[in-house]
Amino acid sequence: MEDDETCITNLSLGLGMRGHVPKKENQRVPCLNLTFHLSPKGEEAIHMVDQQQRDDHHDKAKGFCLKHPNEISPDDSNNRKKLKLTKEQSATLEDIFKLHTTLNPAQKQALAEQLNLKHRQVEVWFQNRRARTKLKQTEVDREFLKKCYEKLTNENLRLKRELQELRAQNIGATPMYIQLSKAKTLSICSSCGELLKPSEENKATISKVIRNSKHKLQTKVGLEGIMNS
C-alpha cells in the first residue's frame, strides 16, 4: 500500500489521464490503477492493473460508517440500513467525478471492484452526485440572475429619476421651448419616455414657431448691426 506522500496517480479510467501525475502539496489524488483500453471495434475492456494497493479500507480518519459494505454478509442483504461510504471511498469517487461525471458500465464495474463496492452503489453514487451538482449550480445561477435583476431594477429607477429631473429643468427653459411646449409638439410618452411623433397639425405649429424665432433673431442681429456701426 502506498502511503499518501508517495502516491502516484495512475488513474487512467479512460479519462485521458496517463502516466505519472505529480502530487501537489496537500492535494489528494485518486490512487486508482484502472486502465481501460479501447479495442479497434470500440469495445472497452477493463484491465485491472496493480490491484494490490487497494486493501486499506479502514476509515483512518475517525470514520463513522456503521458497517462497511465489504462487511455485509448475505444475511444483511435484506438490511435496508443505509451504508456510509468510508472517507477514502468518498474521496476517490469525488476525485474521479472531478475528471468525469459519467462512467460507462465497464468503468463503473472496475471502480466498484477497486473500491470494494457494488456496481449499483457506484452507479447510484454518480447519479446522486450529478443531481446534487446540478442542484447547486441551479442555485448559483438563480442567485446570479437575482442580482442581475436587482441591478437592472436599480438602473431603471435611476434613469426614471434622471428623466424626471430633466423634465423639471425644461419647465423653465427658453421661450422657444415654452412655445413648443404650448404647441404640444414635443410629447414624451409617460411610461417609456420616448419622444412621440408630432401630428400634421403640430408640425405646422412647429414651423410657425421656428419662423417667428428666426424672424426675431434676424431683427435682433439687424438692430445690433445698426448699433455697432
Add this chain to the structure above:
DNA sequence: GCCGTCAATACGTTCG
C-alpha cells in the same frame, strides 16, 4: 440517466 422521494445519520440549537 434523470428526477423525486424516502430514510438513516450527523450535527446544531433550544430548553428544562
Add this chain to the structure above:
DNA sequence: CGAACGTATTGACGGC
C-alpha cells in the same frame, strides 16, 4: 448536561 427537536447530508429506490 442531556433529551428533544430541526436541519443538512447522502445512500438508496422506483418511476419515467
